[in-house]
Amino acid sequence: MEHRKVMILGTGPAGYTAAIYSARANLEPLVIEGEEPGGQLTLTTEVENFPGFVDGVMGPELMENMKKQAERFGATFRRGRATAVDVKARPMRVTVDKETEYTVDALILATGASAKMLGIPGEHDMIGRGVSTCATCDGFFFRNKKVIIVGGGDSAMEEATFLTKFASEVTIVHRREELRASKVMQDRARANEKIKWVLNVTSEEIVSDGNKVTGLTVVDNATKERKTLPADGVFIAIGHQPNTAFLAGQLETDDVGYIVTKGATSETSVEGVFACGDVMDSRYRQAITAAGSGCKAAIDVEKYLEGSATHDWSMSTT
Template sequence: MEHRRLIILGTGPAGYTAAIYAARANLEPMVFEGDQAGGQLTMTTEVENFPGFPDGVMGPELMEAMKKQAEKFGAEFRPGVATDVDLSQRPFKVVIDKEREYTADALIVATGASAKLLGIEGESEMIGRGVSTCATCDGFFFRNKRVIVVGGGDSAMEEATFLTKFASEVTIVHRREEFRASKIMQERAKSNPKIRFVMNVQSKRVLSDGNKVTGLEVVDNRTGETKVLEADGVFVAIGHKPNTDFLRGQLELDDIGYIVTKGNTSETSVEGVFACGDVMDSRYRQAITAAGSGCKAAMDAEKFLEGQAAHDWSVTLNA
């Protein structure tokens, strides 16, 4: 069973930034990349809102640069997904891919959150080429174009309203007769002249010409009739699921499953375990906020480990 002072679970902007800061602090972190090395940005084409890139940068390119920067300072990356942990005693135990076991004095969780997808034909193939799960990230690319937002909650209303800043027309598609969104969010969307609604239909297939999205095929729940809604983009806004199943019963999570942190820190309910990025942030979910929280997690972990070292040294002197 291999031991490290610090293990980081997950990559993406949060995990990579935590690795950079931890490595520069000589903590020699071991980073497990998760099931998608680089996180959600590896599925994004051009990123235009990350500071320092006035001409934009490709998502995979940005993530690869962050990884190289962390490796430069001594971070070690390994493939694998955390499938179990034991945080009840120190050192903490981490199980990777249900078989490999490691121990650590401190742990940073940066496993992110996965956008829920519709699971329909053509959806995954067109992610980054007209299908998106983030209006803030990709809305700019649909200036003066028609877009569809699929969903019925507050997220869908918020995404649709935001997209009216760029798109010529926004269509909210929902599978039920009524929305789940709060009244104020519904009223805001309904009062916007750019937004129209198609209700009580089931999304069936994302249509494309092979290079870009051309529309969404839906089925009317009442009549069974198939319709085609023409559009240049489809935004899926049916929520996110934090990747924390392996932490249940080990850390305090909120009702949805996001890790609960203390105040303005990255500290969790277990001393020595820290969280950063989308796994603890249900509100912003941006690359830059994830990176910032990764910095905080590494600094908090460094401070914790320094305190542990001082304690161990004191115990040794007094033995």
């Protein structure tokens, strides 16, 4: 059983930044990369809103550079995912891929949140080529183009309204006649002349020419009529699911599953466990805010370990 002072679960901007800062503090962090090393940005083509890149940067390139920067300072990486965690034990225990067990003094959770997808043909293949789950990230690319928002909640209304700043036309597609969004959000969207509505339909397929999205095929739930709505982009806005199931309820979370942190810190309900990035942020979900929270987590861990220096947990067998 290998012991580590600091383990980071997850990568992406939050995990990589936490690795950079904790490695520079000589904490020699071990980063468990998860099933998608680099996180959601590895599925993004061009990132134009990350500070310091005047002409933008490819998402995979940005993540690879962050990883190399962390490795430069002494962080180590292992492919795999945490399958079991015991945060009540001292030292804490983490099992990776159901076979390798580690003990750790401090744990940083940067496992992110996964956008819920429709699970229809063409959706996965066209991510980054017309299919998106983030209007704030990708709206700029659809200036003077037609886009579709799939969803009926507050997030869908908010993203549709935001996209009208760029797109020539925004169509909200929802599977029911009634929307889940609050009345104020619905009223705001309905008052926007750029927003069109296609309700009570089931999304069936993302249509493309092989290189870019050209539309969305839907089926009318009442008449069973099938038609294709022309569009240059399709934004999926049916919610996110924080990746916290592996914690088995050991930490305080909100009703959706996002980890609750204390005030402005990255501290969780369990001493020695810290959270950063989208796994604790249901509001902003941006690369730069995730990176900032990763910095906070690493600094919090350093201070925590300084205060815990009298505990020789690495020698404990409990």
